[in-house]
Amino acid sequence: MIGRLMRRNRILGDRAADLRVREAELLDRLANALEAFGPDLQATDRMRLTQAREALGGFFLLVVAGEFNSGKSSVINALLGERVLPEGVTPTTDRVNLLRHGPEVTDQLLREHLLERTHPAELLRELNVVDTPGTNAVIREHEELTRDFVPRSDLILFVTSADRPFTESERAFLAEIRDWGKKIVFVVNKVDILADDADRTEVEEYVRRNAESLLGEAPPVFPVSARRALAARAADDAPGWEASGFAAIEEFLLETLDEEERVRLKLLNPLNVSLRVAGTYRETAWERLRLLAEDVQTIANIDTQLAAFHQEMLRDFEPRMARLELLLNEMEARGLAFFDEYVRIGRIRSLTSSDDIRRAFEREVVGETPQRIEDEVGRIIDWIVERNLKVWQDIDGYIDRRQIARHQEGMVGEVGRTFNYNRQALLDSVGRLSRETVSSYNREAESRALASDVQGAFAQTALAEVGAVGLGVVMVGALGGSVADVTGITLAATLAVGGLYVIPAKRRRVKAQFQHKMEALRTRLTETLTRQVHLEIGQSTERINEAIAPYRRFVETQQAGLAKARDELVVVEDALSRLRAEIERS
Ligand SMILES: Nc1nc2c(ncn2[C@@H]2O[C@H](COP(=O)(O)OP(=O)(O)OP(=O)(O)O)[C@@H](O)[C@H]2O)c(=O)[nH]1
Ligand SMILES: [Mg+2]
Numbered sequence: 001m002i003g004r005l006m007r008r009n010r011i012l013g014d015r016a017a018d019l020r021v022r023e024a025e026l027l028d029r030l031a032n033a034l035e036a037f038g039p040d041l042q043a044t045d046r047m048r049l050t051q052a053r054e055a056l057g058g059f060f061l062l063v064v065a066g067e068f069n070s071g072k073s074s075v076i077n078a079l080l081g082e083r084v085l086p087e088g089v090t091p092t093t094d095r096v097n098l099l100r101h102g103p104e105v106t107d108q109l110l111r112e113h114l115l116e117r118t119h120p121a122e123l124l125r126e127l128n129v130v131d132t133p134g135t136n137a138v139i140r141e142h143e144e145l146t147r148d149f150v151p152r153s154d155l156i157l158f159v160t161s162a163d164r165p166f167t168e169s170e171r172a173f174l175a176e177i178r179d180w181g182k183k184i185v186f187v188v189n190k191v192d193i194l195a196d197d198a199d200r201t202e203v204e205e206y207v208r209r210n211a212e213s214l215l216g217e218a219p220p221v222f223p224v225s226a227r228r229a230l231a232a233r234a235a236d237d238a239p240g241w242e243a244s245g246f247a248a249i250e251e252f253l254l255e256t257l258d259e260e261e262r263v264r265l266k267l268l269n270p271l272n273v274s275l276r277v278a279g280t281y282r283e284t285a286w287e288r289l290r291l292l293a294e295d296v297q298t299i300a301n302i303d304t305q306l307a308a309f310h311q312e313m314l315r316d317f318e319p320r321m322a323r324l325e326l327l328l329n330e331m332e333a334r335g336l337a338f339f340d341e342y343v344r345i346g347r348i349r350s351l352t353s354s355d356d357i358r359r360a361f362e363r364e365v366v367g368e369t370p371q372r373i374e375d376e377v378g379r380i381i382d383w384i385v386e387r388n389l390k391v392w393q394d395i396d397g398y399i400d401r402r403q404i405a406r407h408q409e410g411m412v413g414e415v416g417r418t419f420n421y422n423r424q425a426l427l428d429s430v431g432r433l434s435r436e437t438v439s440s441y442n443r444e445a446e447s448r449a450l451a452s453d454v455q456g457a458f459a460q461t462a463l464a465e466v467g468a469v470g471l472g473v474v475m476v477g478a479l480g481g482s483v484a485d486v487t488g489i490t491l492a493a494t495l496a497v498g499g500l501y502v503i504p505a506k507r508r509r510v511k512a513q514f515q516h517k518m519e520a521l522r523t524r525l526t527e528t529l530t531r532q533v534h535l536e537i538g539q540s541t542e543r544i545n546e547a548i549a550p551y552r553r554f555v556e557t558q559q560a561g562l563a564k565a566r567d568e569l570v571v572v573e574d575a576l577s578r579l580r581a582e583i584e585r586s
Helices: 002-006 011-040 043-055 072-080 140-152 168-179 197-215 226-235 238-243 246-256 259-342 354-366 369-409 417-439 443-459 465-469 471-494 499-585
Strands: 061-066 096-101 106-111 114-119 128-131 155-161 184-189 221-223
Touching (some): 011 417, 011 499, 061 140, 072 155, 072 184, 096 140, 140 168, 155 168, 221 246, 238 246, 259 354, 259 369, 259 499, 369 417, 369 443, 369 499, 417 499
Parallel strands (some): 061 128, 061 155, 096 114, 155 184, 184 221
Antiparallel strands (some): 096 128
């Protein structure tokens, strides 16, 4: 890093304007891409990008940072040659002080916690200097102010005190500065309190070593005494100034950090800030897309379960329906045999009593059939109810497993609260609905409702009596007309009008009518139950689809939007990195 700082090169200066334009374009493009994150785009990140954009055309900003009491304000005062900033033994600086060049000493509050001061010092013609509140003080907002300001700096002058060089909390704060891609120069202040040169060298080396291990390369380290420097300035004592270590800092700031290097750092600062912001959101986009891929999986799984439910219902319904039909077929067979047996000349006498024949029919043909049909229909209803419950249970169980798994994954982080909240809420709502459906599922009520639907369907037919009185009535009704007819036949027979041939014809007709009625009954029963099963499948499917519809929509729109944002971020980041390499190279 320092190698770069020391290189002198004029090329960059000439191309600065062009580089600034290109960089500004990329920054705008990045800001645009980040809008895809909607409310999840943090206000601070948006602000940082705006500041980075503004900083491109601004003055070079040297930010002096470090722990409270390390002597930041004193160091700046020494550089200015005058006690412009208040110094103190307790946490002193309580706002960010922006020092600009001006013909005289003034101060003006720009906003809360930001004070602008002017001073005629020559140094300020080259760069603006910022004094910050110390970190690691009991007054936490001081640290916040500094932390907030760090991303805006073009170069950080980090002041550590010789009596406690490179503390753990300094290391943590420095790591943050590093993560913003900042160049850092170290000042070890208060070396006057050290006994001799050996101690001084030891402290200097200690700071350099730790800084190198943290930053990956050895930064410049300046051991100084701000106290001696200020005294030397006041006394116009050049050797004293030299001995204070400040001549070296001055040399560094004005010579090593020449115009060219300042332009380079100025161009790099917004690049590094936006690369960091872009990286955070790119990661967020990936992470979300990964989550959404799991959501797609969840939805596909629910769809599969629904399709399987549909198929199973239809498949299992068939043998149940076949059992019902068998009952009806058997009754039909008995009925036909019954008419063969009873509608005969030899039986003519017994046919005259409609009560007798009715009883015989009920006993021999109808028998237990209505009860057995009822039982079978009841079983079908129970089966529908159970299957409906099961499909919800399956979905509930699945979503539950998903939620447990996701819980273990941990949350996605700061960026993405809204996304996570929405997604979670939608997933939860599917889970909640299925859980509620399962826990409040009332088998009895569902069965009753279904049974009444089935009955309602029967009621529309000529076989309305099925429910109330039983099939017997229907059958007798079917036979009823025949009985009347048969009675007519009996009359004819009694009148002995050679009616023998009439009997077979009547029998055929009765049988045909009976078969017709049976066919109607079978058709009606099949149609009703089939329709009911389809209706139930349709309703369950619809309810489940309705429950997951918002979740599905969320996943689809988010996926499309995020994929686009991620692609754009990858492109912009790549362009930013290449521009950074170009600036660093030149
Ligand atoms: N011995 C010695 N004391 C110094 C030196 N520089 C500053 N001090 C003292 O250290 C104390 C803190 O100095 P400041 O300049 O206020 O420190 P700061 O880092 O600005 O402190 P905050 O504004 O509170 O963060 C003061 O009492 C200074 O007099 C130095 O070089 N040697
Ligand atoms: Mg201070």
